[in-house]
Amino acid sequence: MYKILLTLFFVGLLNAEVYDGIAIVVKDEAITLLDIKNEMKTSKVDAKQASDLLIRQKLEKIEIDERRISVSSTEVYDDIKQMAARNNMSISTLYDAIRDSNGLNSTELKEKIKQKLLSQKLYSAIAYSSVEEPSQREIKEYFEMNKEKYSHPSEFSVIIYESKDGARLQEKVSNPMIYAPDISMNEQVLAYDRVSPELAKLLQNTPLNSFTQVVPNGQGSFMSFYLKEIKSAGEGSIEGSKNEIINAIMAEKREQVLGDHFARLRHNTEINIIREVE
Structure with a gap:
């Protein structure tokens, strides 16, 4: 009798430990406290936002499985x-x-x-x-409301620092005054229309007189750009930005459809909040 009670006690303790680690159950899919804390760290959001993101992921997984x-x-x-x-x-x-x-x-x-x-x-x-293609009126209205998005620099004046050792280059970026003869420097003017969209975005998001993050150069080495000057190209045109505007409008429409779909799905799915993350 004592042996049975002791066994039941340990089984109950084990189940309690497992249960204690679960914060949310979406249908039969569990989200643990650790999942939420990791999502908070990775996405740099608070506990509620992390929980909402993970619930959305579980709903997507359920849909993917059901649709095969x-x-x-x-x-x-x-x-x-x-x-x-x-x-x-x-x-x-x-x-x-x-x-x-x-x-x-x-x-x-x-x-x-x-x-x-x-x-x-x-x-x-x-x-x-x-989702339907946007009309000309929608395109014009979107452009008028978001003109700043479609103006971009004409060129970037930069100094390119390059090294085969990423850690060494990071050291130079963090402390520009150190002597580093193993790191090459090359001053260039980069035309906006001649660089990749990823590099253009990186440079646009970098404050003047500062370095970009260290990035691979695609040839086994690493580089960082010191941004000296940005020259403006003035306001963009609706015709020159038409495809980009259509893609942006379509993306917004799709996200609205998806948001509505998953809001309904969340409302109709059994979701149990076992405990909140502090």
């Missing part, structure tokens, strides 16, 4: 090849760069890309057939 949406290893590899090509890198260099910047190994990267592609297929199934 899948992604093949070939699709994942093709996405990685495209990512490497956009950044002028080999695939092995891309893996190294992502590991250095985000701490993800190739297996973890492939899993993240798989989840991204699954979500894209789900979004396509839900939203794309429900």
